[in-house]
Amino acid sequence: MLRLAPAAIVLLLLGPVAAGLGGVLLPAFGYLPVLGGDSLSVEPFRRLFELPGLAASVLLSLGTGLAATAIAVSAVLLFVGGSFGTRTFRLMQRFVSPLLSVPHAAAAFALAVLIAPAGLPARLLSPWLTGWTHPPDILVVHDRAGIAMVLGLVAKEIPFLLLMTLAALPQTMARERTELMASLGYGRVLGFAHGVVPVLYRQLRLPVFAVLAYATSNVDVALVLGPTTPAPLAVRIVELHADPDLAMRFVLAAGAVLQLGVTGAALLLWLGIERFAALVLAALAPTGWRASRDAAARLAGSALVALPAGAILLGTAGLALWSVAGPWRFPDALPARVTLGVWMRVMPGLSAALGNALAIGVCASALALLLVVAALENEVRNGHPPGFRGLAALYLPLLVPQVAFLFGFDFLLARAGWDGRFAALLMAHLVFVLPYVYLSLSGPWRSLDPRYARVLASLGRGPGTAFRRLRLPMLARPILTAFAVGFAVSVGLYLPTLVVGAGRWPTVTTEAVALAAGGDRRIVGVTALVQALLPFLGFFVALAVPAWLHRNRRGLRVAR
Numbered sequence: 327m328l329r330l331a332p333a334a335i336v337l338l339l340l341g342p343v344a345a346g347l348g349g350v351l352l353p354a355f356g357y358l359p360v361l362g363g364d365s366l367s368v369e370p371f372r373r374l375f376e377l378p379g380l381a382a383s384v385l386l387s388l389g390t391g392l393a394a395t396a397i398a399v400s401a402v403l404l405f406v407g408g409s410f411g412t413r414t415f416r417l418m419q420r421f422v423s424p425l426l427s428v429p430h431a432a433a434a435f436a437l438a439v440l441i442a443p444a445g446l447p448a449r450l451l452s453p454w455l456t457g458w459t460h461p462p463d464i465l466v467v468h469d470r471a472g473i474a475m476v477l478g479l480v481a482k483e484i485p486f487l488l489l490m491t492l493a494a495l496p497q498t499m500a501r502e503r504t505e506l507m508a509s510l511g512y513g514r515v516l517g518f519a520h521g522v523v524p525v526l527y528r529q530l531r532l533p534v535f536a537v538l539a540y541a542t543s544n545v546d547v548a549l550v551l552g553p554t555t556p557a558p559l560a561v562r563i564v565e566l567h568a569d570p571d572l573a574m575r576f577v578l579a580a581g582a583v584l585q586l587g588v589t590g591a592a593l594l595l596w597l598g599i600e601r602f603a604a605l606v607l608a609a610l611a612p613t614g615w616r617a618s619r620d621a622a623a624r625l626a627g628s629a630l631v632a633l634p635a636g637a638i639l640l641g642t643a644g645l646a647l648w649s650v651a652g653p654w655r656f657p658d659a660l661p662a663r664v665t666l667g668v669w670m671r672v673m674p675g676l677s678a679a680l681g682n683a684l685a686i687g688v689c690a691s692a693l694a695l696l697l698v699v700a701a702l703e704n705e706v707r708n709g710h711p712p713g714f715r716g717l718a719a720l721y722l723p724l725l726v727p728q729v730a731f732l733f734g735f736d737f738l739l740a741r742a743g744w745d746g747r748f749a750a751l752l753m754a755h756l757v758f759v760l761p762y763v764y765l766s767l768s769g770p771w772r773s774l775d776p777r778y779a780r781v782l783a784s785l786g787r788g789p790g791t792a793f794r795r796l797r798l799p800m801l802a803r804p805i806l807t808a809f810a811v812g813f814a815v816s817v818g819l820y821l822p823t824l825v826v827g828a829g830r831w832p833t834v835t836t837e838a839v840a841l842a843a844g845g846d847r848r849i850v851g852v853t854a855l856v857q858a859l860l861p862f863l864g865f866f867v868a869l870a871v872p873a874w875l876h877r878n879r880r881g882l883r884v885a886r
Contacts, residue, residue: 331697331704335760338697338760339719339757339761342731343722343723343731345735346732346734346736347586348734349735350582350583350730350733351579351734354582354583355367355368356368356370358579361575371580371584373577373580374580379555379556380562382556383558384559386553388588390472391479391592392541396599397480398479399534401631403523404515404626407514407519408627409624409627409628410495410514411501418488419492422485422488423811424862425635427811427862428482428861429818429857429858430547431820432838432857432858433478433481433482433547434478434547434551435641435645435842435850436641436642436644437481437638438474439648442467443462443463443464444461446647448461449659450659452656453657472553478551479547481638484634485635486533487530487533493765494530498526500518500526504517504521504522507521511616512616512617513617513619515627516616532717532725535593538592539724539725539726542588542592542727543588543727543730544558544560545560545561545821546820549839550842559585560585645855648847648848648850649855650666651665651851668848672849672852679832679834680856682831682833683860686755687755687813687816690812691763691809691810691816694759694764694812695767698767698768699767702767702772711772720760723758724761732825745826745828751822751826751831754822755823757822758819759816762812763808763812766808770804778796779796782796802871803872806867807865809864809868810867813861814861817861818861823835837853838854
């Protein structure tokens with residue numbers, strides 16, 4: 327049965343993506359007999375290109391995606407290069423998973439509260455420093471250049487890239503390479519760039535591509551922080567999905583194909599950026615420049631990573647304050663009084679969405695964990711780790727834009743009579759939860775010393791006993807942490823829940839994004855805070871249960 331797990335994972339990852347892409351390609355070229363499209367044509371693309379502001383939407387998606395990815399990658403590499411092996415680096419390792427657990431929409435709400443003209447920093451500085459007695463008339467959130475959206479994407483993608491970097495560093499001999507470069511007189515940052523980055527980046531390329539694909543096609547962050555006139559391309563495609571005219575489904579499919587092309591163009595441009603950066607690094611090598619005095623660069627790297635984390639934490643505190651605020655006039659630093667009235671009014675209506683989020687998240691994470699544990703156990707017993715094709719299949723749902731295949735997948739589900747069912751929604755969540763659970767658990771599972779199992783085998787015990795009595799207890803914390811990561815990913819999924827759920831399974835995330843347009847910060851504060859706190863519940867369980875299980879067995883506390 328264990329041998330079936332890798333094939334089941336590949337089928338669950340590739341099947342919906344392939345079916346979804348097929349479900350949009352034919353309608354994009356006019357073929358959808360159920361809606362009267364009996365022949366192939368380019369009419370859907372003609373109608374798509376007639377939409378006002380489409381070129382601006384495309385350029386906005388392309389530019390903000392490339393900018394967010396470039397800033398996030400540069401910040402992570404600069405931070406790791408400047409602080410690898412230091413106390414700051416070890417401290418940041420502890421905060422990566424909690425920061426990664428914050429849903430994209432919750433992070434966007436936190437940032438919106440922070441940078442708004444009437445946000446907490448503006449209140450603390452007014453009027454004694456700024457002279458403002460009223461909020462300034464400045465378009466910060468939803469600015470036309472998409473700067474706020476870029477900041478929101480950077481704040482969320484830095485923890486993901488940092489986690490992937492931490493997983494890849496042990497395979498690069500980073501400590502030995504940095505010590506060698508230091509012995510040659512190189513500073514920390516440039517020595518890391520010359521000695522480690524060329525090896526490290528080969529393992530980071532797929533995660534970076536996943537970040538770029540999401541940044542060019544995100545919907546939830548764009549709805550909260552992005553421009554509206556015109557909106558990014560992915561948001562406009564979602565708007566087409568809500569159009570009551572069924573003939574617009576052809577245009578929607580053409581838009582999905584266009585989004586696939588935009589993301590593909592961004593990936594090609596990124597390959598050019600990679601090549602340019604490699605040429606610059608190669609040109610620097612023979613110059614003998616060692617940049618030994620790089621304190622400013624190291625400080626900048628730490629700031630670029632710490633500031634987004636601090637912004638999310640401070641913005642979340644602002645959401646908590648708004649959720650209990652009574653009258654709060656600008657420029658008062660604090661509300662006139664604190665009340666739980668909004669919580670008492672909102673929570674009864676939010677209970678169904680909260681229950682749906684818990685049910686979907688727990689089921690999707692549990693199924694993903696069972697499949698991943700079975701696949702990793704099969705790998706240990708047979709000694710066949712996944713190659714490049716396996717990793718490519720793992721990253722495929724993260725590399726293909728959600729809007730490029732989810733609408734086609736939903737159409738096929740509707741034709742089969744599965745649209746809006748819990749099982750279909752669970753399958754859609756599994757597509758995105760599985761990769762994160764696998765990436766979280768594969769490193770600790772493979773790093774467990776194999777000599778433990780050999781000792782057990784010498785006592786006459788088989789691989790089943792080693793699995794039950796050895797690996798499961800010793801890896802309890804990484805297993806539960808992987809479950810918590812999968813739960814956090816499921817809670818934060820917006821577009822799969824909206825499209826495949828057909829509105830029948832609202833979650834806290836869909837409700838929070840829907841309320842964003844209302845403008846009531848108190849209600850948004852309650853909903854976004856509940857959404858942000860849900861993943862922390864999973865991580866609390868991941869920490870508390872192993873601590874209780876191993877309370878009398880310190881030797882079983884295996885570090886991740």
